[in-house]
Amino acid sequence: xxxxxxxxxxxxxxxxxxxxxxxxxxxxxxxxxxxxxxxxxxxxxxxxxxxxxxxxxxxxxxxxxxxxxxxxxxxxxxxxxxxxxxxxxxxxxxxxxxxxxxxxxxxxxxxxxxxxxxxxxxxxxxxxxxxxxxxxxxxxxxxxxxxxxxxxxxxxxxxxxxxxxxxxxxxxxxxxxxxxxxxxxxxxxxxxxxxxxxxxxxxxxxxxxxxxxxxxxxxxxxxxxxxxxxxxxxxxxxxxxxxxxxxxxxxxxxxxxxxxxxxxxxxxxxxxxxxxx
Amino acid sequence: xxxxxxxxxxxxxxxxxxxxxxxxxxxxxxxxxxxxxxxxxxxxxxxxxxxxxxxxxxxxxxxxxxxxxxxxxxxxxxxxxxxxxxxxxxxxxxxxxxxxxxxxxxxxxxxxxxxxxxxxxxxxxxxxxxxxxxxxxxxxxxxxxxxxxxxxxxxxxxxxxxxxxxxxxxxxxxxxxxxxxxxxxxxxxxxxxxxxxxxxxxxxxxxxxxxxxxxxxxxxxxxxxxxxxxxxxxxxxxxxxxxxxxxxxxxxxxxxxxxxxx
Numbered sequence: 001x002x003x004x005x006x007x008x009x010x011x012x013x014x015x016x017x018x019x020x021x022x023x024x025x026x027x028x029x030x031x032x033x034x035x036x037x038x039x040x041x042x043x044x045x046x047x048x049x050x051x052x053x054x055x056x057x058x059x060x061x062x063x064x065x066x067x068x069x070x071x072x073x074x075x076x077x078x079x080x081x082x083x084x085x086x087x088x089x090x091x092x093x094x095x096x097x098x099x100x101x102x103x104x105x106x107x108x109x110x111x112x113x114x115x116x117x118x119x120x121x122x123x124x125x126x127x128x129x130x131x132x133x134x135x136x137x138x139x140x141x142x143x144x145x146x147x148x149x150x151x152x153x154x155x156x157x158x159x160x161x162x163x164x165x166x167x168x169x170x171x172x173x174x175x176x177x178x179x180x181x182x183x184x185x186x187x188x189x190x191x192x193x194x195x196x197x198x199x200x201x202x203x204x205x206x207x208x209x210x211x212x213x214x215x216x217x218x219x220x221x222x223x224x225x226x227x228x229x230x231x232x233x234x235x236x237x238x239x240x241x242x243x244x245x246x247x248x249x250x251x252x253x254x255x256x257x258x259x260x261x262x263x264x265x266x267x268x269x270x271x272x273x274x275x276x277x
Numbered sequence: 278x279x280x281x282x283x284x285x286x287x288x289x290x291x292x293x294x295x296x297x298x299x300x301x302x303x304x305x306x307x308x309x310x311x312x313x314x315x316x317x318x319x320x321x322x323x324x325x326x327x328x329x330x331x332x333x334x335x336x337x338x339x340x341x342x343x344x345x346x347x348x349x350x351x352x353x354x355x356x357x358x359x360x361x362x363x364x365x366x367x368x369x370x371x372x373x374x375x376x377x378x379x380x381x382x383x384x385x386x387x388x389x390x391x392x393x394x395x396x397x398x399x400x401x402x403x404x405x406x407x408x409x410x411x412x413x414x415x416x417x418x419x420x421x422x423x424x425x426x427x428x429x430x431x432x433x434x435x436x437x438x439x440x441x442x443x444x445x446x447x448x449x450x451x452x453x454x455x456x457x458x459x460x461x462x463x464x465x466x467x468x469x470x471x472x473x474x475x476x477x478x479x480x481x482x483x484x485x486x487x488x489x490x491x492x493x494x495x496x497x498x499x500x501x502x503x504x505x506x507x508x509x510x511x512x513x514x515x516x517x518x519x520x521x522x523x524x525x526x527x528x529x530x531x532x533x534x535x536x537x538x539x
Contacts, residue, residue, distance in 0.1 A: 021505070059409050079417075086415030093413075097406035111414040160414075 009068070010035040010168055010199040011056045016065035018051040018223075025051040026223035028065065033216070035070075038190070038200040040210040043220035049203035050094055050172050052220065056201060057091050057170045058082075087115040090161030092171040096153035098145035104156055105141040108132060111164045131163040132156070134192075135185045150177040158189065169193060171202045175209055187212065207248050211255065219246065231255070301499050305427055308420040312428065319425045326429025330391040331436055338386060342374075342441040345382065346448030349373050354456060367469050374445040375478045376485075376537075381530055383437045384489035387430060388522040392497040395426055396518035399501025400511040408502075423498045430497075431490030438486040446470060481537055488529050496522045 009032035018025040025048045033039045033056065043049045054060040055067055058074045067074045069085055077085065090111070098107050108128045112119055119127070132138070135155045145153055154177045161169060174186055190213050193200050203220075204210065210217055210231075217235065218228035227234045227246070235249045312319070353369045399422065402408050408418050454460045500518040504510040 054409070057413065059412055083415050086413070089413075091410075091413040093406055093410060095406060097410040099407050099410065100401075100405065110416070114415045160410075 008035045008070075009033060010070060011201065012068040012071075013052075013056060013062070014066050014068065016055055016062040016067060018048065018055055018060060019063045020051065024223070029223070029225055030065075031218065031225055031228055033199065033201050035199055036197045037215040038194055038202065038213045039216040039218065040214035041201075041203045041218040041220050041225075042205060042207065042210055043203065044205055046222075047220045048223040049205075049220055053170050053172045053201060053203045057089065058085065059091070083115075087164065088166055089168040089170065090164065090166040092154075092158050092161045092169070092174050094172040094176060096145070096150070096157040096177075098153055098156055098160070100145055103142050103144060104132075104137075104148070107145065107156055108160045108163050111160060115164045127163060128159075131159045134162075134189060135159055136181070151179055151182055154178055155182055155185070158186065162189070166198075168199045169201070171200065171204075173204050173206075174202060175204060175206045211249055211252050217249075298499060301502075302495055304419050305423055305495055305498075308417065308424045309427060312420065312424045319421045322422065323425035323429050326391075326426050327433055329394070330387060330430050331433030334386060334390055334433070334437060335440065337390075338383060338437050338441050339444045341382060341386065342379075342444035343448030343451070345378055346370070346374060346445035346450075347452035349378075349445075350449040350452045351456070354453075367473050370446060370449055371470065371474050371478055374449075375442050375474070376481045377530075377534075379441045379445060380434075380438045380482050380485035380489055381526070383434055383441050383486065384493060384526050385523070387434050387437070387490075388493050388497075388519055388526070391430055391433075392493050392518045392522050393515040395430075395494070395497040396501040396514045397511050399498060400504035400514040401508075403502065403504045404506060404508050404511065418502075423502075426498055427491065427494040430494035431487060434490035434493070435483055435486045438482055442482065477537075481533075485530060485533050488533060489526050492525045492529060493522045496525060 012030075012032040014030050015028045016030070017027045018029075029052070031052075041049055041052060051060060055062055058067065058069070058077075061075065072081070074085070098104075099110075102110070105125070105128055108131060109124055112124050112127055116124075128141070129138075132141070132155075135158060137152075137155060137159065140147075145156070148156065154174070158171075158174060161171075175183055178186060187209075190200065190209075194213060200213075202209065202213070214231045216229065217231045219226045219234070227237055229237075235246050237246075349370060350366070353366055353373075357365055357369070399408075402422075408422070411418050411421060450461075450463060450466050453466070497518040500514040500521070503517075504514050
């Protein structure tokens, strides 16, 4: 299991401050997201989760402080480094953020067109189809986002973030708008990402998702990171102000294993069964 | 003291906005230089922009040009006849339509049609986080969304200006046939126009069209990106795009005209 404090950081925020207009979302926040681990940041609505994950993904520049990607200051990235980072990462937006004037096929294909320009049309279409089918989507590729429900849009957004097989995946509240069947698909995808050693950073208020997949867990409240570390340590540390969030997780008891490295799919499934107990 | 503080605060805010706008313009120029040098996913955006701004505006431009050409002819003929200077009609048509009204009115039409469309479209994309989504996949919003629009609008305005000039002069001819008891054959009419028309007249109109195209497209894209998060900001961005474009078009028109005649 990756050590939240000792492992190499894929992404690190150092004394980072986020502002939105006149409002300070968080101030001088420092956190390191370990390489190869799934990190879940739990927090209620308005706690600053989206700002935190967007800053970690280089979509929201810090007003103060720095954001590092594998030790390099993202604020100093040139065009080449920026493109390399984008090729290595995928981002799932809280509200899907699909391109409205573009078909589902093209929404998912654009990352491939940008990062793998040598793919021919047939190869590109096959990759899009394969990625969408992992999420249970097999038809209606010519539809526009407006024709889909919010849950369906979310699934397409997840496919768009994964289609170019990034090593680093950011997910801003990936479970919002998803029905139970779609959540199962999401869990399958997360199990697969874990089994392949991808770095996954998730912000959510879904404790079930944290229980199943978090190697590292953080709790964000009103722009302050109240706790951050390995899942078990963070849950065990539940203090008064974290009781509501973490007591729920502590009550679930031990997990099957934080990282299903052997027989991954089965482990993910077993973990899922335990969580239902 | 409070007044001074308020003035200082406004001055800082204005300077900051001005610097941001200049930075935006610089980025647009830089990315425009790069646009044709590399394989671009933005080509289809450029194609669509030319289709919408140029091709789809052909009808309204033609109608307006014919009407303006006719009006210039009617007004010009009546005034010049009073001074016995009817032969100046052709010079006036060339100067008024080719040098001034062609580029100016075309730019106004494009501002009203495409300027608002661009500002509101980009504003909507900002509100729905589509711009962030482009950034997340590695597409620079300036090179992918702004540059094709700037090139598309500028190319369209130049072409539409030439088109306006042709229809304006044609409209003038059509009216002349109704007003004149002894109609002029079109060959003679065109021959007289071409004998007066100089390369400078044509280049003057095209130069203005180029400048106006840059003004409309940069202002509209800038206003589109100025939307932050609320959908109520979108129509405001559209209104600002039109207002600022009109003012800057008139100012640059005066400047370019002064440069040409000074």
